[in-house]
Amino acid sequence: MELIHTMKHLAVLLNAKSFIGNPSAVIENLVIDSRSIINPECALFCALSAQRDGHEYIKDAFDHGIRNFLISDENYFGLYADANFLLVENVTVALQSLAKYKRELYAIPIIAITGSNGKTMVKEWLYQLLAHEYNIARSPRSYNSQIGVPLSLWQINEEHTLGIFEAGVSKNGEMHALAEIIRPTIGILTNIGEAHAEGFSTSKDKLLEKLKLFVDTELFIYSPDYIHGIPEKELPGVRKFSWSTTQNADLKIMFIEPIEQQTYISAFYNGATIECLLPFRDKASIENGIICWAALLALGYAPDTADLRLEKLSRISMRLELKNGINQCSIIDDSYSADISSLAIALDFLNIQNQHLKKTLILSDLQETGKSNEALYEEIASLIRQKQVNRLIGIGPNISDFASLFELETKFYNSTQAFIDDFPGQHFANETILVKGARKFEFERISKLLAQKLHDTVMEINLNALASNLRFYKSKLNAGVRVMAMVKAFSYGSGSFEIANVLQYHKVDYLAVAFADEGIALRKAGITLPIMVMSPEPSAFEAIVKYKLEPELYNLDIFKGFLSFLEDHEHAYPVHLKIDTGMHRLGFEETEIGDLLTTLKVADKFKVMSVFSHLVGSDEQQHDTFSEYQIDRFLVITERIEEELGYKFIKHIANTAAITRFPAAQLDMVRIGIGLYGFDAGLPNNKGLQTVAVLKTTVTQIKHLKSTETIGYGRRGALPDGGSIATVKIGYADGYRRDFGHGVGKMLIHGKMFSTIGSICMDMCMLDVTGVDVENGDEVIVFNDFLTIADLARQIHTIPYEILTNISQRVKRIYFYE
C-alpha cells in the first residue's frame, strides 16, 4: 500500500512554525524549479534560497498550477487564498528532514557513491548491472548536492528493493549531513582527482571529508591508489574490498588491452585469474568499468556472471543534444533515462526553442515503477499540454493504448520499425522535434533519419555551462544591475538562436549584436528580448525598424541619418548612444557632446534607452588608472546628458573583466561577452567559470614512416628516427590556423597530448603519434577544459576571443544540455 502524505502530515513532521490552507492536500512530489513541473496538484514547491530567492518564483509556480508551498519567508505566508503554505525556519533543512523520514520508512540496502569523477557513470552502470535482481531507486542525473540528495531520497517507495545514490561535497562539513540522509549500507569511492578541490585546504582534507559518507556502511569498495593508507584507521569495522592496477588488492588488475572498440581486462581475484570485456576503450570508462566490476564481485556475483553483464553495458549519455535536421528542422536528441522526470526536463528544453512555431514530440513507451500505466500516461498527457507540444508521435504498444488521452495531433506506431517503414510518407519540416525513447526502442535509428549528417569535426556547446557562467556573473552584480549579453559574431563563435534561446530563458535583459542581420536572424528565430545593434548601417535602417532592433548611434552622421529615416514614424524609437572615453573606435567624443545635446533635445523621435562607453583595458592592472579615468569621464558626461534630456536612461560601461575588477562600474547594466563563454582575464584561472566549447575531430588515417620520409606540403615535417603519424580532419579552413603547424599546436587522443607535425593543410593536419596505439576513427580533442582555448591562444600569441571566433561555420555545432 502506497503511503499517502498530506500537508498536515508534513507540518507535523517538520515541526512547522505555521500552516495555512487545506490540511488534507496530498503531496507526492517535491519541486524546486517553477518551470519543470509534473503533476502540479500533488507537488510541494520548496522555496529554496540559493543564488536567487526561491520565494520570488512562488507566483510563477502558482501560475503553473502548484498549490502547496514550503516557505521560510513570512511575507509569502497565505499569499493565495486557495493555496496551502507551510512556514519553516529553513527550507533546505526541512527538505533534508523529509528525506531522512523517507529513508527511515524504507529499510532497503543503499549504495552510496562519492569521488571527484565518475559518480554518475558508476551509478548508472550499477543500475544497468543490478536491475536483474532489484527494483532500484536512484539519483536522477547527477543530483548529489545538499539539495539533490534529499530530492533523490524522496523518490523511494515501497516497491524499491535497492537504492543507488551519489553524494558530492564542495566544502568541509557537508558530507556528514549527506551521510545522515542517505544512511548507506554499501559505499563506493570513485576516482579522486583534482576536480572541485576549491573548498578544501588540502586533498587529504577532501578525502577525509568524503570518507565520512562511509563510516556506518557494512561494505566499502575503493582503490588504495586513491587513499594512501587512510581507511584502515578511518573506517573501523567496515568490510573493505579493494581494486588496483598498481598494488596488491582484492581485485588486482593485471592486464588491460584494447581490442577494436572494446577493452579486455584480466585480473587476479580469490587466487585465480579472471577476465572481463568492457564495450568501451576510453580511460574514464575503463576505470569506472573496473569499479563496477569490483562492486559486483564484492556483492558476491560470480566472475562469469559479472563478465556477462559488464559486456552488455551501454554508454550513458546524460545529455539532450540540439542539432540541425532535415528540411530546416531542429532535432533534440534525448538519451536521458526514459522516465517522466527526464521527460519534463526535455519538454522544457523543447519549450524554450523559439526558432520554429511547430513542436513535435516522438515518444516511446515509458516505464515508471510504482505507477499504473493509466496514471503515468495521464501525467504525460498533462505535461504535453503544459509544454505546448503541437504534435505527438507515440511509439510502442502501451502509449498507443492510451491514445485517447492526448488532445493534440497524434499518430501512433507499435514499434520503431513500424515508424521507420512509414517514414517516407511522413512530413517533417520547419519544426523542432524532440526524440525521446527508452533504450530498448533504439530511437537512435529515428534520430539518424531526422538529423543532418554530422561531419567528423564538431564543436560541442555546453548550454548548462553557459547558464552557469551567467549565474556566476549575476551573483557578482550589485542589486538591480541589469545584464546585456553580447552575442555578436555568432555569439563569439558559439551559435545564434541556440544561445539566445538559453539567455532569454534565463532572463537576461538585453542582447547586443554587431550588425543588423545578426539581429534579424534572432528575431526570425523568435527571440523577443530587446536587441541593440552596434554597427547600424544606413542601408539596414528599414530592417532595423521592421524587426524592432535598437541601433547604437555613435556619431552625428548616423544620428541624423537615423533621425531623418524616422520622419514618418509615429512613436519615439528606442536608441542607444555610444560615448568615446578613450577607446577611439566609435562613439561621440567629449567635445561633440554639446552638439549632440542640441540635436538630441529636438529629436523627439528618439527615446534614449541607454548611454554607454567601452573600457579599453579593464582586464589588465597596468591600465587601472586609465580605466578609472574612463569611468569618471563617463559619469560626468552621462550626468550632463541626463540633465539636458530630462529623463533617465540605462548607463553602462563594464564588460566582462570589469564586473569583478571594478564592481562600482557596474552602474545600471553590464555587458557580458567572453565571460559567458568561460573566459575572464579578471579572474585567476577563470575560477568560477565553466568551459562552454569543446572542439573535436577524428583520426582518418595512421601511417608508419621511415626516417628518410617527409610529411606534408613543402616537405616541412620529418621524423628523424621514423615513427607514425595520424591524419586528423581539421585544417586552417576550419579555423585551426597555420601557425599551429610544426609542433606548435597540440591535440588530445585518449587523454594523451600529441604535437602537430608538418604544416597545417586546408582541411587536415598531421599529428606525431609515434609509439602510441592510436587508431583510425579515434576521437581527437582540439580544445576542451583540459587543453583550453587559452592554451591555444598562448601557443600562437593571440587571445581566446580570436581562437573562438575563428572556428569556421562549416564546423557543425552541437548544443547539449544535461
Ligand SMILES: *Cc1c(COP(=O)(O)O)cnc(C)c1O
Ligand atoms: C564585445 C563588446 C563587449 C564585451 O566584451 P567582453 O570583454 O567580451 O566582455 C562589451 N562592450 C562592447 C561595446 C563590445 O563591443
